[in-house]
Amino acid sequence: MSGLTRLNALPVDDAERDLLTCCGSRAWARAMADARPFASEDALLRRADEAWWALGEDDWREAFRSHPKIGEKKAEAGQTDRERAWSSGEQAGMQSAAEATQAALAAGNREYETRFGFIYIVCATGKSADEMLAILTARLGNDADAEIRVAAEEQRKITRIRLQKLLAG
Numbered sequence: 001m002s003g004l005t006r007l008n009a010l011p012v013d014d015a016e017r018d019l020l021t022c023c024g025s026r027a028w029a030r031a032m033a034d035a036r037p038f039a040s041e042d043a044l045l046r047r048a049d050e051a052w053w054a055l056g057e058d059d060w061r062e063a064f065r066s067h068p069k070i071g072e073k074k075a076e077a078g079q080t081d082r083e084r085a086w087s088s089g090e091q092a093g094m095q096s097a098a099e100a101t102q103a104a105l106a107a108g109n110r111e112y113e114t115r116f117g118f119i120y121i122v123c124a125t126g127k128s129a130d131e132m133l134a135i136l137t138a139r140l141g142n143d144a145d146a147e148i149r150v151a152a153e154e155q156r157k158i159t160r161i162r163l164q165k166l167l168a169g
Helices: 003-009 012-020 026-035 041-053 057-064 081-090 099-116 129-139 144-168
Strands: none
Touching: 003 041, 003 144, 012 026, 026 041, 026 057, 041 144, 057 144, 099 129, 099 144
């Protein structure tokens, strides 16, 4: 059975639980579970984007809380084993980071969270620690209205990658 067939066949509560591992917004997971069945992976991904951008800032912030800070392993909202494994893989660029880079990211994480009121979220897949630090430094120059949208776009990218992982199995 394909991952899409399996997702389409799940009871609503089980589908929501699986979808929450891809995006920590309960409203998004509910909307996606209710939108089933999906005819294709492309249809699923299109609907995921539509559902994401239909949400408000509170829902986005809820999703952000399901991620550990860059360089950390534990999310504020807690994580399933699947989410922990995915986060670890997504942040693989941190494993070889120099101590100075790790320290700068930790300090930047604190500054970012103080400035914007939520964690620094970036689609870390394929990025080195130095790249993530450069992105963080640049984003600290954003105003709050611009940054929430930038962060939401990063979450959207992460969600798409995780949906593909969910379907792959």
